[in-house]
Amino acid sequence: MEELLFWIKVLFVFLFTLVVVLKVGVLFWWRPRKIQGHFSKQGIRGPPYRFFIGNVKEIVGIMLKASSQPMPLSHNILPRVLSFYHHWKKIYGATFLVWFGPTVRVTISDPELIREILCSKSELYEKNEAPPLIKQLEGDGLLSLKGEKWAHHRRIISPTFHMENLKLLIPMMGRSVVEMLEKWKAMGEVEIEVSEWFQTLTEDVITRTAFGSSYEDGKAVFRLQAKQMLLAADAFQKVFIPGYRFLPTRRNINCWKLDKEIKRSLVKLIDRRKENACGSEKDLLGLMIEASNVTVDDIVEECKTFFFAGKHTTSNLLTWTTILLAMHPQWQVRAREELLSVCGGSREIPSKDDLAKLKTLSMIVNESLRLYPPTIATIRRAKADVELGTFKIPCGTELLIPIVGVHHDDATWGSDASEFNPGRFSEGVSRAARHPLAFIPFGMGVRTCIGQNLALLQTKLTLAIILNRFTFTLAPTYQHAPTVLMLLYPQFGAPILFQPLSAL
Ligand code: HEM
Numbered sequence: 001m002e003e004l005l006f007w008i009k010v011l012f013v014f015l016f017t018l019v020v021v022l023k024v025g026v027l028f029w030w031r032p033r034k035i036q037g038h039f040s041k042q043g044i045r046g047p048p049y050r051f052f053i054g055n056v057k058e059i060v061g062i063m064l065k066a067s068s069q070p071m072p073l074s075h076n077i078l079p080r081v082l083s084f085y086h087h088w089k090k091i092y093g094a095t096f097l098v099w100f101g102p103t104v105r106v107t108i109s110d111p112e113l114i115r116e117i118l119c120s121k122s123e124l125y126e127k128n129e130a131p132p133l134i135k136q137l138e139g140d141g142l143l144s145l146k147g148e149k150w151a152h153h154r155r156i157i158s159p160t161f162h163m164e165n166l167k168l169l170i171p172m173m174g175r176s177v178v179e180m181l182e183k184w185k186a187m188g189e190v191e192i193e194v195s196e197w198f199q200t201l202t203e204d205v206i207t208r209t210a211f212g213s214s215y216e217d218g219k220a221v222f223r224l225q226a227k228q229m230l231l232a233a234d235a236f237q238k239v240f241i242p243g244y245r246f247l248p249t250r251r252n253i254n255c256w257k258l259d260k261e262i263k264r265s266l267v268k269l270i271d272r273r274k275e276n277a278c279g280s281e282k283d284l285l286g287l288m289i290e291a292s293n294v295t296v297d298d299i300v301e302e303c304k305t306f307f308f309a310g311k312h313t314t315s316n317l318l319t320w321t322t323i324l325l326a327m328h329p330q331w332q333v334r335a336r337e338e339l340l341s342v343c344g345g346s347r348e349i350p351s352k353d354d355l356a357k358l359k360t361l362s363m364i365v366n367e368s369l370r371l372y373p374p375t376i377a378t379i380r381r382a383k384a385d386v387e388l389g390t391f392k393i394p395c396g397t398e399l400l401i402p403i404v405g406v407h408h409d410d411a412t413w414g415s416d417a418s419e420f421n422p423g424r425f426s427e428g429v430s431r432a433a434r435h436p437l438a439f440i441p442f443g444m445g446v447r448t449c450i451g452q453n454l455a456l457l458q459t460k461l462t463l464a465i466i467l468n469r470f471t472f473t474l475a476p477t478y479q480h481a482p483t484v485l486m487l488l489y490p491q492f493g494a495p496i497l498f499q500p501l502s503a504l
Contacts, residue, residue, distance in 0.1 A: 028052050028102050035104050035394065039097050042391055044106060046097030047088060054099025059084045070479040070492070073327060075371045076418040077482045078408045082376060085402050094409075095391075098400070105379070105398040106391075109406050111435040113389050117380050117399055118445035121388075125380035127447070128398050132245060134486075136232045136255075139304025142450060153302065154450065156291040157284060160209060161453050165282045167352040169208060173458055174349030176204050177465045184470075184498055191475040191495040194322050198315035198462075205458050206310040210303060212283030217269045221262060225307050228258045266300055306451075312487050313374045314455040318462055319494045320372035321365055325463075326474045326496050328420055335360050336467050343468070350464050352457075361460055361467075363422035366429060369441035370413075371420060374487045376404040378443055403440055404488070412438045470498040 032049040039045070047055045066083035079086045085107060088096050094109045108114060117125050126146055130138065138144060142153055159165060180201060184192055203222065211218025231251055245252060270289055284306060288299050325332050338360045343350055350358075378401050382393045393399070410417045412433045413424070430436035442449035449455070466472075475495035483491035 032099065032102060032104070035397075036097065038392075038394060039106070044095055044097055044391070045092050047092075047099075049099045052101065054101045054103070055084075056099075056101060059098070059100075062087050067481070067483055067491070070481040073480050074418065075420055076408070077372070078405060081482050081484050081488060082402055082404055085405050089405070094405075103398060105400045106393070107400045107402060107405075108388070109402055109409065110389070111406065111412065111437045111440075114401055114406070114440065115437050115444070116388055117401070118440075118443060118447070121386070122445050122447070124383055124386045125399070126383050128379045128381045133232055136245070137229055137304075138308045139301045139306075141298075141302040141305025143305050143309055152293065153298070156287050156294065157302070157450065159282045160284055160287060161450055162282075163352070163453055166209075166454055166457055169205065169454075170352060170457070170461060171349065172208055173205055173461055174465065176201055177462050178349070181466065181469055185500055189497065189499060191477065191497055193493045194496050195315060195319040195490065195494045198318040198322075199311065201462065202311050202315040202318070202458065205314075205454070206306060208283075209310075209454060210284040210306050211269075212286055214269055214273055214283075214285060217265070217272070218285070221265050221269065221303060222307055224258055224262045224265065225304055228255055228262070229308070231255050231258070263296065263300055266303070267296055270296065270299070309449075310451050310454070312489075313451075314458055316372075316374040316487055316489055317365070317369065317455060317459050319490065320374075320488075321368040321459065321463060322466075322472070322496060323474070323478075323490065323494050324368050324371070324420055325364065325467075326472050329471070329473065331360075331364055331420075331422060332467060332471060335364060335463075339464055339468055343464075347468060350461065355457065355460050355464065358460060358464060359426075360422070361463060363425040365456065365459055365463070366425045366432070366439070367420060367422040370407045370432075370439060371418075372482065372488055373403050373407060373441040374489075375441070375443075376484055376488050377402045401440075403443075406438055406440060409438070469501055471501060472496050472498045 028051055032054070036046075036049060047058060049055070050057070062084045066080050071077070071080055084098065088098065089107075094107065096107055098105050098107065108117065127144060130144055135144060142150065142157065145153060180197055184197075207218050207222055208215055211221075231254060234251070270285070273285060273289060284302060285299065288294050288302065325335070335358075338358055339350075342354050342357045380399050380401070382395055382397045382399070384395050386393050386395075388399075406412070408417050412435050414434075424432045429439050432439060437444065442452045442455075473496070475497050477495050479492040481491035482488055
């Protein structure tokens with residue numbers, strides 16, 4: 001009997017091992033091979049898949065090599081910031097297969113196909129699942145939600161970003177910029193690392209958009225969230241152990257404590273707002289409190305998403321545009337002349353109507369978004385077996401849309417694609433390139449950036465006020481090193497020399 005039990009155990013262990021080996025074999029060997037074959041028949045090739053790691057080793061190698069040194073003062077940044085795409089595009093063409101471990105991604109940079117994925121057949125694709133640490137950073141809000149819950153939240157939050165609502169923020173935004181510039185002026189002629197200043201400025205604006213009249217309390221909540229993000233970002237750089245975030249380490253305990261504190265503060269804030277409700281505020285908090293089927297947890301997550309999605313993107317856009325204007329002083333002159341003709345030399349804060357007339361400034365901001373898009377790529381996952389153009393894409397395949405690659409493509413933008421030429425936008429965005437949808441810094445379709453109007457308004461207003469008061473050049477310490485850490489940012493900061501105009 002004992003012997004029988006022994007052999008049953010052996011058989012069980014053997015069968016279990018066999019199942020595990022088979023599963024591993026299918027996931028890491030057989031399936032990738034099958035997928036490679038499927039795409040190769042359609043003419044889509046790529047670097048060969050390696051067991052378990054896919055192309056990760058090569059990708060890391062290519063990226064480290066590309067970012068090992070600053071680059072010349074050129075806008076040809078694709079080889080540096082999306083180096084693996086640039087490298088393999090030359091070998092396999094713009095549509096190729098690349099393996100992130102056993103996960104397959106196909107790069108899609110043809111604007112016609114991108115339109116299909118993001119607009120005309122968007123119901124066939126979904127956002128890919130972010131890794132848990134990224135999710136902790138970006139919050140479980142609009143950016144990552146799917147299906148009915150996403151649609152419900154998007155409907156609730158949208159009025160916050162209608163122009164009629166945003167224009168009410170202009171006086172407050174303008175005051176913050178003027179205060180910042182007064183501090184710069186008082187510092188005399190010194191290098192200013194603009195990216196940090198722009199982050200503070202953007203934080204103020206996002207806080208106002210999210211919390212309206214509860215600005216001070218809201219600021220405290222965002223401060224706690226910023227602390228939590230620092231902890232998560234720290235872990236993101238150091239820890240690769242699955243499940244680590246559940247262990248009671250000092251970092252995790254701090255993170256959980258912060259979580260509780262954030263929730264407690266928000267609950268208090270919500271109660272206070274309900275007591276003093278006037279019903280007319282269209283900030284994120286007010287709209288979410290009024291809506292049905294929204295929990296405190298939902299509000300916490302949307303606040304995180306706002307903070308994450310809004311702060312660094314807009315401050316990066318401001319930083320790159322300032323760097324570009326410092327590199328190309330002739331465009332500063334043109335933008336300043338336009339300001340003079342629209343605002344008549346007044347140092348008042350420009351109105352919404354003034355801003356709408358600043359065509360040259362809009363062209364400059366667009367060219368900055370084209371050359372240095374803060375979000376360099378996005379990903380969608382096929383929800384079923386789908387047809388994309390003439391390609392047959394199996395369910396589960398991830399499609400990588402290299403926004404920065406689309407924006408730097410000679411075939412669409414002409415031989416001067418890597419040059420700073422805002423004039424290409426003089427007849428509008430849809431006529432700037434050979435394809436009307438080749439400019440996608442905010443994505444497109446149903447999941448297009450909800451904060452686009454706010455970002456553009458704040459950027460134009462800030463630059464208009466700066467241009468009205470200062471001329472500026474790159475500081476001698478500036479090193480051109482665009483780098484990606486989730487977003488595109490200058491690796492060694494953005495030191496700029498400002499000279500007050502009245503002192504010229
Ligand atoms: C220059 C500034 C910005 C850039 C370049 C930018 C870029 C983008 C892009 C490319 C997407 C689409 C992602 C995708 O399709 O996968 C997106 C979505 C989003 N953005 Fe922005 N963004 C900016 C500013 C903002 C601001 C100021 C906010 C909020 C205050 C914001 C909130 C969001 C949210 C919530 C989504 C998800 C929308 C949805 O899926 O329904 N963004 N952004």
